[in-house]
Amino acid sequence: MILTRLGLAAAAGWAAYAWGAHLLTLGCVWRGSDASRRVALTFDDGPDPDWTPRVLDLLAERRVCASFFLVGERAARAPDTVRRIVSEGHEVGSHGWSHRSLWLCGPRRTAEEIGRAHETLAALADHAPRHFRPPWGMVNAAMFGALRRFGERCVFWSIQPEGLRPVAAQDQVNRVLRRAHPGAIVDLHDAEGAARAPERLVQALPAMIDGLRAAGYELATVAALLSSEGASVVRAPREAHRHPLR
Numbered sequence: 001m002i003l004t005r006l007g008l009a010a011a012a013g014w015a016a017y018a019w020g021a022h023l024l025t026l027g028c029v030w031r032g033s034d035a036s037r038r039v040a041l042t043f044d045d046g047p048d049p050d051w052t053p054r055v056l057d058l059l060a061e062r063r064v065c066a067s068f069f070l071v072g073e074r075a076a077r078a079p080d081t082v083r084r085i086v087s088e089g090h091e092v093g094s095h096g097w098s099h100r101s102l103w104l105c106g107p108r109r110t111a112e113e114i115g116r117a118h119e120t121l122a123a124l125a126d127h128a129p130r131h132f133r134p135p136w137g138m139v140n141a142a143m144f145g146a147l148r149r150f151g152e153r154c155v156f157w158s159i160q161p162e163g164l165r166p167v168a169a170q171d172q173v174n175r176v177l178r179r180a181h182p183g184a185i186v187d188l189h190d191a192e193g194a195a196r197a198p199e200r201l202v203q204a205l206p207a208m209i210d211g212l213r214a215a216g217y218e219l220a221t222v223a224a225l226l227s228s229e230g231a232s233v234v235r236a237p238r239e240a241h242r243h244p245l246r
Helices: 002-017 020-027 051-061 072-077 079-087 107-125 141-150 169-179 197-214 222-227 238-242
Strands: 038-044 067-070 091-094 184-189 218-220
Touching: 020 141, 038 197, 038 222, 051 079, 051 197, 067 072, 067 079, 072 079, 072 107, 079 091, 079 107, 091 107, 091 222, 107 141, 169 197, 184 197, 197 218, 218 222
Parallel strands: 038 067, 038 184, 038 218, 067 091
Antiparallel strands: none
């Protein structure tokens, strides 16, 4: 009986620490201001030695600046790619050190994941990351204090054309164009994600960019989106409350 009660207490504590912390994400960034027709394309899980350079080539061809949420240990293995991201005008954000879910991290491991990635990316990019996206979209109660200590802001997304299940390239384009709105933050993957996600991204990206521009949108980094006049934190859109785990 005592062990059962202890187990229930531990489960309740973990639920409050992990699941309960998601109530605080309503104060995170989910989108930018709707004062101007700006959209931010963001790329998670890189840098990938094969796919990230191909994404950079496509962005350069169309003169687009975007935000890359990099995994610290992967960035440490690809310093030249990180420097290229910065030199071509893109923003470097943090996606943690090892892409470990924060649901599985206690307070000390959470601080290490955020702090080690922060220091590594700051050294490689020559300036500290200002924005953090939690791996899989999972947070815990310790994350918020760690982000304050390192001066980072938690950023989610308002459009995610592909989540856990693969979505054909043209369907991703259609989803983004259909759901586009002023201040949108689009979540894409230049590494990992669903099986063969980067391959579909490279197929979808040109039409996605061209379609957004044809609809009158300007493409910007998250930093530029949030620094726009009148920019502010806007609560999560209804679809984001389903919180797809990416």
